[in-house]
Amino acid sequence: MNKSVLKKFATNIRIELLSLVKTKVDYFLKLDISNLPIEFKSHESSIKEIINRCTTAEKLDKTKYEDFIEEVAYTWFNRLVALRFMDVNDITDTKVISPLDGHIIPAIFTEAKSGNISEDLNIDRTQFFNILDKKVESKDGDNECYKMLFISTCNYYSSIMPFMFESISDYSELLLPDDLLSTNSIRTKVIEGMSEENCADIEVIGWLYQFYISEKKDDVFEKLKKNVKITPSNIPAATQLFTPHWIVKYMVENSLGKLWMLNHPNSSLKDSMKYYIDEDTPTDTFLKISTPQELTLIDPCCGSGHVLTYAFDLLTLIYEEEGYSKSEIPTLILENNLFGCDIDKRAATLANFALTMKARLYHRRFFKKSTNPNIVELQEFGTQEFKGIKNFGSLLAPKDIQSFDDGIFSQSNAQYDLQLKILTSTYSCVVTNPPYMGGKGMNAELGDFVKKNYPDSKSDLFAVFMERGFEITKDLGYMAMITMQSWMFLSSYEKMREKLLKNYSISTMAHLDNMVMGIAFGTSATVFNKKKPDANTKGVYFKINLDDLDENREIRGLR
Structure with a gap:
């Protein structure tokens, strides 16, 4: 297990996820609830929840805001890392974030585009194929369709492992990074950071978590030097x-x-x-x-x-x-x-x-x-x-x-x-x-x-x-x-x-x-x-x- 690679990956991915989630949260905090853009009209309750999680008495609460961003970023880190481990060890029936050999697109998306979607996934197939076939307007149809598969998979595993895959809140879905398919996406970086060799032992999950929180640990000890208990x-x-x-x-x-x-x-x-x-x-x-x-x-x-x-x-x-x-x-x-x-x-x-x-x-x-x-x-x-x-x-x-x-x-x-x-x-x-x-x-x-x-x-x-x-x-x-x-x-x-x-x-x-x-x-x-x-x-x-x-x-x- 290459711990230096894992440490670099975990610390970098945390910074990137925090930035991506923060950008999205900031965008939603600036929206006028009474006049939402058309693509977010159906997400009014979720946007209100995001606002409530970040404010006190309608004013931005810095502590709540930072804790909320940290929570959502870790939620997606957690899901991606868990599914990557499961993919490598053939625990998922179809690889969820990993591609087949020689491919870039996740195997589950490749299968879905061919019409093969597991009955276990609670997914609106009509909507999925309408978006995929560009019968309905979408900014990025492929990413939107893959997100449907990704979120449905997480919710499926919530019935088997509720402690790990808690049913995903609607507001969390809104804060999932937009790009999950490109060669520069978070998903791709998880695959690169968690090699098949490193995923040979479940111990990799513990090391990743320790590396993920290492910056927070350093911050705590810096404050301790200043007598902050x-x-x-x-x-x-x-x-x-x-x-x-x-x-x-x-x-x-x-x-x-x-x-x-x-x-x-x-x-x-x-x-x-x-x-x-x-x-x-x-x-x-x-x-x-x-x-x-x-x-x-x-x-x-x-x-x-x-x-x-x-x-x-x-x-x-x-x-x-x-x-x-x-x-x-x-x-x-x-x-x-x-x-x-x-x-x-x-x-x-x-x-x-x-x-x-x-x-x-x-x-x-x-x-x-x-x-x-x-x-x-x-x-x-x-x-x-x-x-x-x-x-x-x-x-x-x-x-x-x-x-x-x-x-x-x-x-x-x-x-x-x-x-x-x-x-x-x-x-x-x-x-x-x-x-x-x-x-x-x-x-x-x-x-x-x-x-x-x-x-x-x-x-x-x-x-x-x-x-x-x-x-x-x-x-x-x-x-x-x-x-x-x-x-x-x-x-x-x-x-x-x-x-x-x-x-x-x-x-x-x-x-x-x-x-x-x-x-x-x-x-x-x-x-x-x-x-x-x-x-x-x-x-x-x-x-x-x-x-x-x-x-x-x-x-x-x-x-």
Whole structure:
């Protein structure tokens, strides 16, 4: 995967999309609603919605205006990137944004012009062919017809993946870039930026999102230098850091993989785990797991789902070894084994998409009866027990549970129930890359919350999440995190260290030098077992330096 190409593409495409959307929004804001141009007469309600989203008391609201443009630009980036990945991996029945080999026009448009339009698409065929055949006036018939296909496809997938393809609002359609077919269009640039090689792994989606928000992250840290605290809405951009694949493997294999091997010592799973550490001293004291369904793993700060997608891979091998059929395995995994949550709606959406793609790639007919992953965007829901959750994230443990009813036809009830289940359950394994944020960067509410609830680890969010991680790990289960190294040395974490080393055992640790994670400080990938250490407790430790990595920043091997 060529990350430098992906970074350049994501940052450039964001700038271009923001500019294109801004130009369109500015145009609509200047229109006289009482005297719209003839081509927009039928879009009056959508134009009013655009105006309402950008103004307060009929005056331009700069914050609302900028947030709205950002939202719409990301919506189209999201759709284009998702469909490109699906095209490359033959998930779409007909390629939606990608052309056939040797062609420029998207395959779906080529097929439609020949009269082949899928029955799944809710499209006005008469209007489509009237525009195409120039029987009705249109500024750009081909682009208009292709937009009909593109939007109808997005709305079709909303029934299968509602988290990723929310039904597109009418005003969003108006703000879709005009040119989607030329060699200089946004669609073409997405194809060029996301090569088939880069789309070979669902991991590409997570990297693109991190690169897409990188400018916002830089802006947040510039403001932090001026003592501007990190607000809840900026926490995702400030704290999200994509975890290198080998670290994910190391943590998942020595938690989820370890637990299965302890219960099934003759399993061949070990042969598929490159970073698995064998137990030097066999033990009879471990969490008993009889069937694959009993293995549960949560990433409480799941980001775009990197940990969860690798855990999915490992779980498929476990289910296969136990004799389950290919058709039932992805559904069983999504229903029973994997859980995740994040305060960032976009990240949670991408995590849902990534796991769904894993399921669909594993079993071609998965969409026939698809199952949504157990991943939620953490929300307040207007209830007291979740008040402040956009600030506190999964650190918030609901106590006074209230009943919730947001309407009999609302999706919110199911999301509320799932969020409640995720935050009040315990798991066989907790694996995550938690947010890193020192006390000086925390806003007042977050600072007060961690001081009150986690006084021994309050100096940084990563340490607070270590403590929270043990709270949601089952006794004898495993908790694995990649954190800053400071918890091992600094006096501010002395009480926390004493508590951890007294009550929990370190199974294995990889101590990473500066820049191994791509950041200018040392980190530590630690796998804890939630049981008190005794005289026989041993841990396996590694020191990883920058020269232990290859040119792709993957580790050459644990030593």
